[in-house]
Amino acid sequence: MAKKWKMPKWFYQLGSPRWFYDISDRLLPWFAIPAVLLLVIGAVWGLAFAPADYQQGNSFRIIYVHVPSAVLAQSAYMLMAVAGAINLIWKMKVADMVAKSCAPIGATLAVLALATGAIWGKPTWGAWWVWDARLTSMLILLFLYIGVYVLYSAIENEVKAGQAGAVLALVGLVNIPIIKYSVEWWNTLHQPSTFKVTEKPAMPPEMYLPLILMVLGFYCFFAVALMLRTRAEVLRRERRSGWVQQLVEAS
Template structure:
């Protein structure tokens, strides 16, 4: 296996340069995927035979939930890299991704509550899926608060890494809660090993919005990491030159 790419991530300057080349393409992908997916899903996809038009919130709810869970897995991986290889960019990624993951979790919870009212007759129930998603939001808040509460950067990096790794046990609980317990929440919309339950004109725009949300997450993360990298490397020559070009 070629580990050269992995080792290059240890260089803040290399990351700043390469991320600047990637950003325009991810921005373009975000605009195209979300524009087509959301307009198709909200305006042109057929109504659900049971839920009518209320199901259309799925085109926001499901992508946000996907990204929220994937983001936390990324935090756990970054935490492991921080503890094992002490790579500075891993800590930067962890600290910068946590607020984005928190927002995605919040959006998933809010849209789920809005969807739950016409479907279940109530905005909230202490369902296993909903409760574990709420715990995920608290985990994000904990990582953000812990990172801000500890002034020593190295100590804060280790503490947030440990919390991210420990908290990842909640992800399989979220995923399999509808299988393990009797819950109101419907089963997974997408399964890699199974044919989609929805017709293609309903699930294809959902696929586009899911990809669009991942592209949006990537854009947000890269932008936040670039700013944080410049802040941490402000005393280096390359960072000063980059700041001069921006001013």
């Protein structure tokens, strides 16, 4: 008889608000310090020392903010959808809190990606905005983030709000491959992806290495922001529990 597969212990521990609060307290410095170092080094290297592009000149340097924010906006959305699915299936409160916390952070990243893309597009395309497939799908991503956040804010019952937000997030997942492959599926103005796993970057190392540092720095910063927002949500929802009361008294 086949042995029944069980979920690992840490997966169920994630359902405990107190466990998440304690473990995130230990993890925060491990992400905060690399975030600062990577972002500072990447920004200084990319903005001050990387060579200018032979076609776009110094205007290309906005890539060091635009690409990380665009990539992370998509990753954050996928995390939000996965957390929402975990909440729907296993009824884990922490997963719901993570999904809720992802929405405003992801929306901010989407706004940053769209804004920097517009700034980059003006000297490149001669316009702040064009109804390009990549830009339009990124705008839809922003609306999806806003929609999830509005559902959490508008529905008083937190269980129903989490379920509604999770369903919208899961439906919106169809937009992620559209964003990624839009430049290949349609004739667009937007340039292809800067990095591909199967191909060597077209940029020289002195240009793409600081970009890699910025992407890693953005991910570390996102982890810090997500843990802080989720910790605040944990304290709000668990404010009547004994362990939170002890934290309040100890402070």
